[in-house]
Amino acid sequence: MDWNRQLTALNYFLANMYDEKEETKRLSEEGGLNKIQIRFSEQAITNWYNILRHAAFEEDKIIRFLTFITDTPQEKGYKNEFLKGIIENIRQHTISKSGPDTTMDWKSDTITKADKEKLMGNRSNILPISFLEIGMDCSKAVARIRVGNELGTGFLIANNWLITNNHVLDSLSAAESASIQFNYQLSKKGNHIEHEDCELDPGNGRFFTDEKDDWTIVKVKGDLNEKYGALRLAEKGISKTEFVNIIQHPEGGPKQIALYNNMVTYSDENIVQYLTDTLPGSSGSPVFNTNWEVVALHFSGGWTSEPGNANPVYRNMGLNIRKLVKVLQDNNL
Incomplete structure (x- = not known):
């Protein structure tokens, strides 16, 4: 091997x-x-x-x-x-799709003790129980993508469009052959539940992609919004020290969520960087704010070190979702 x-x-x-x-x-x-x-x-x-x-x-x-x-x-x-x-x-x-190593592009300093203390002082970590219910509803729209022996993640938005990375679906032919698997997850008893394999419908101008910014938007076959819902895209950006959550298929396995100890460390009009745990196969996952709005499209991560920590830290990066909102608006999608 x-x-x-x-x-x-x-x-x-x-x-x-x-x-x-x-x-x-x-x-x-x-x-x-x-x-x-x-x-x-x-x-x-x-x-x-x-x-x-x-x-x-x-x-x-x-x-x-x-x-x-x-x-x-x-x-x-x-x-x-x-x-x-x-x-x-x-x-x-099978091999999980993974974006480029971004260790050298890490833009933010280590989150300091003062940052963390400021967070604790200004924001409660107590949330309404509906937070979990809304999260479960959102999880339905997140799917595993399989193209041959390669695996990634994607998610549904309004009007039956699916968003993922260019390095997951990089061409019309890849989209035509892809299997989009919903409910690929474990039950509360730890058993695999029955998942549904769906297809994409990328022909006739229903496939958009950008290699530089690493995104793909493609139409799905049928009305999957009716069955699995649609994720909301945030109307405003997210700031350093805010919290994020990621629903994903790490290593192409059953659906999982990175729910706690997740902090934004850098954000601008192009990218969002965060400490949330992900792994190869998580490419194309939605990065949520605490209102369960998508603020970034996860595309890569890299191993690096930080002062005072002997162990390597896996830090992550996603495309600011506002860039995709503009694409959707410009193309009337």
């Missing part, structure tokens, strides 16, 4: 979860790997790179190893949805 972005994400994820060398030796042995053939390191990132390079040499081997972590109650990764999504992707030979 060749090294890919999915294994890179897994590398960082496991390095944060299991950062002690001796612990990874124990885990490797119990997970069925030959630890004599692994060069263990004191640095967690390097250590896990060496472990995964060994495990990924055979597809069955890495699946057994990761399954041991997710199926063993004593392990930190027990029942972890991200790890289970990776396993499923390896089995199905």
Whole structure:
């Protein structure tokens, strides 16, 4: 199995979860790997790179190893949805679509203690219970996109248009072959529920895309708004230190939500940057404000470090939704 972005994400994820060398030796042995053939390191990132390079040499081997972590109650990764999504992707030979690494384009400073204290002083984190109900309604409009063996996320807006990234649907032919999967998620009992595969209708001027700003707007077949609703696009932008939430299909797996500890760190007329957790496969996800209005189209993330934190931090970026509102208005969509 060749090294890919999915294994890179897994590398960082496991390095944060299991950062002690001796612990990874124990885990490797119990997970069925030959630890004599692994060069263990004191640095967690390097250590896990060496472990995964060994495990990924055979597809069955890495699946057994990761399954041991997710199926063993004593392990930190027990029942972890991200790890289970990776396993499923390896089995199905699918790869989650991912935007460019934006580490070098990170525009904001670390959120300071003063910023956080200001937040706590000015804003209550107590919300009406209807916040969750509205969020569940909004989640219906978020879908997994599958093009061949590649996976991403998209969402419905009014008049049966679907928004995603250009790097998820980059051409008319990709849109014509894509499967748009609604309700690809788990039930409250943890079981897969029945999902619906839908098609797009991109012909006759119903497909718009922009590689530079990384967006695609395309018509869906039928009246899916009637069944799954439509997300509202925010009429104004969002500011630094405001909170955001993302409904997504991380690693192309079941639908999930990043709901807390999510803070905007930079915003201008083009982009919004935030600390919300996402992973490859989340490309094309809606970034919501606390009123469940879409404020950005998520398109990329990157690993970086911040002062006082030895562990890498995955920071994210999306296109300011106001740019897409203008596109919709200019084209009378």
